[in-house]
Amino acid sequence: MTRNEFDLIRDYFARQPVSRRDVALGIGDDCAITQVPEGCQLAITTDTMVEGTHFLATASASDVAHKALASNLSDLAAMGAMPAWCSLALTLPEPDEAWVAGFCQGFSALAEYFQVQLIGGDTTRGPKSITMTLHGHVPHGKALTRDGAKPGDWLYVTGTLGDSQAGLNYVLGKPVTDEARAATLINRHYRAQPRVAAGQALRGIASAAIDISDGLVADIQHILKASGVGASIDVTQLPLSEALLADVDSYETAQKLALTSGEEYELCFTVPEMYRGTLETTLKHTGVTAACIGQINGSQSLQLMADGNPLDWTLSGWDHFKELDSDRS
Known part of the structure; x- marks a missing residue:
């Protein structure tokens, strides 16, 4: 029945x-x-x-x-x-x-x-x-928000970036050449581990924070707008997994995926210089890694850099209506 x-x-x-x-x-x-x-x-x-x-x-x-x-x-x-x-x-x-x-x-x-x-x-x-x-x-009064970043603060992300999009590519039909690698990336798409302990550890350390659900280049704009600041990102410092690097045709492709991949559910946050040492010590207790990928400035815009040189990449964030084609379901 x-x-x-x-x-x-x-x-x-x-x-x-x-x-x-x-x-x-x-x-x-x-x-x-x-x-x-x-x-x-x-x-x-x-x-x-x-x-x-x-x-x-x-x-x-x-x-x-x-x-x-x-x-x-x-x-x-x-x-x-x-x-x-x-x-x-x-x-x-x-x-x-x-x-x-x-x-x-x-x-x-x-x-x-x-x-x-x-x-x-x-x-x-x-x-x-x-x-x-x-x-x-x-x-009370300890919540992390998007509006506290100041020029001079350092920009961090947890974990590795780009894996979710790489996993989705397989979900949408990309041919599998390495089953173990494909399974790892698909798992990162469907089974992301939210950084709850890291978020709590950042209270009193981070000046601003956001989770990466629409892609780093899109989500960081919310911090920049709310705080009235700009930022520079050194793409050579983006944290990339071995699975992602083995899955793409070039290091640049991996970097672009790291900047645009949505549903990563990692944290992007800013830290004043005075708390950088505290950050490293605190995060060790959570088992979560964090990479410094750039710095906040007063330009009110986002600049992508590589080894000190500006890049002219035009990138957009994650768009659910484009990324998942319902006809494939």
């Missing part, structure tokens, strides 16, 4: 591994009731993923769930917030129990790791889409 939406909610979404003490009332009522820790402010983010725009119909439900939750977690990481609670709105063409089971498996694994409790949401019929609202908290 086909299950209806209420069966799915009861059997899957109400059954989860995380039960937080700060949730007074969770799934099952008209609203959830939670308690924000004393001395903290509430941080809230919402993201939507639509089939054919953010993921293909062939993507596993578990991968889709991980990607959806990771996107929200990355937003909280960029604010230096601690994840806490999640609400989920799920739209499906029909009650697909196998898909929902896989989705819950992927969601629960990542939610348990970051101790995120699902506290409510909605299910409805329609084109497949997932909307998550994630709540977190941050000590």
Whole structure:
């Protein structure tokens, strides 16, 4: 017998591994009731993923769930917030129990790791889409924002860049010549690890921060605009993985991917000179690497450089409506 939406909610979404003490009332009522820790402010983010725009119909439900939750977690990481609670709105063409089971498996694994409790949401019929609202908290006045960068601050990114786009290329049909390398890059596209611990470690150190979801050259513009500053990036300092370098035809191609690849869910942040030493010590405890790729200046524009020479590259950021062609799904 086909299950209806209420069966799915009861059997899957109400059954989860995380039960937080700060949730007074969770799934099952008209609203959830939670308690924000004393001395903290509430941080809230919402993201939507639509089939054919953010993921293909062939993507596993578990991968889709991980990607959806990771996107929200990355937003909280960029604010230096601690994840806490999640609400989920799920739209499906029909009650697909196998898909929902896989989705819950992927969601629960990542939610348990970051101790995120699902506290409510909605299910409805329609084109497949997932909307998550994630709540977190941050000590009062300590949230990382985009508007604090100053001329002279150093520009950093965590992890490596470009892998997500390289993985998506395989998802969209690029011929596989090395199965292990392709699997690594595809995993980086669907299974990015949000830098939550690093974001919390940056509180009091970083002057501005943002997560890289639309590509570095696009996302850094938000910091520059909000802070009223400019920046120079030395493309020779961009952190590139061995898998990416082996996958492309030239070092320049890898650099351009690193500048434009979306859905990386790494952090881009600025650090005053006086905190550079503190940064290196602090990040060691998180297990996350960070590379200094440039510096903030007063020009109010972004300049790409290589070994001290300006580049005339014309690059744009990630565009979901162009990157995923729904006809391929």
